[in-house]
Amino acid sequence: MAFSIRLTEQEKKLADSYARLHSMSIGEAFKKALFEKIEEEYDISVYEEAYNEYLTSGKESRPIEELWQELDI
Numbered sequence: 706m707a708f709s710i711r712l713t714e715q716e717k718k719l720a721d722s723y724a725r726l727h728s729m730s731i732g733e734a735f736k737k738a739l740f741e742k743i744e745e746e747y748d749i750s751v752y753e754e755a756y757n758e759y760l761t762s763g764k765e766s767r768p769i770e771e772l773w774q775e776l777d778i
Contacts, residue, residue, distance in 0.1 A: 720735070
């Protein structure tokens with residue numbers, strides 16, 4: 706699948722510079738950025754779901770030292 710996007714001259718220069726800096730084509734740079742953004746947003750949603758589950762579970766956190774003692778570390 707191919708995409709076409711419109712960039713200002715300044716945006717194109719920035720994208721070209723980034724791609725050259727990382728030894729990749731502009732297409733690869735945009736693809737990498739897109740999938741990194743998707744992964745980041747997915748990670749945030751998983752975190753928020755887990756944190757909300759933690760809050761509603763009524764469990765309380767404890768200092769890491771207590772866990773180390775429990776594990777005899």
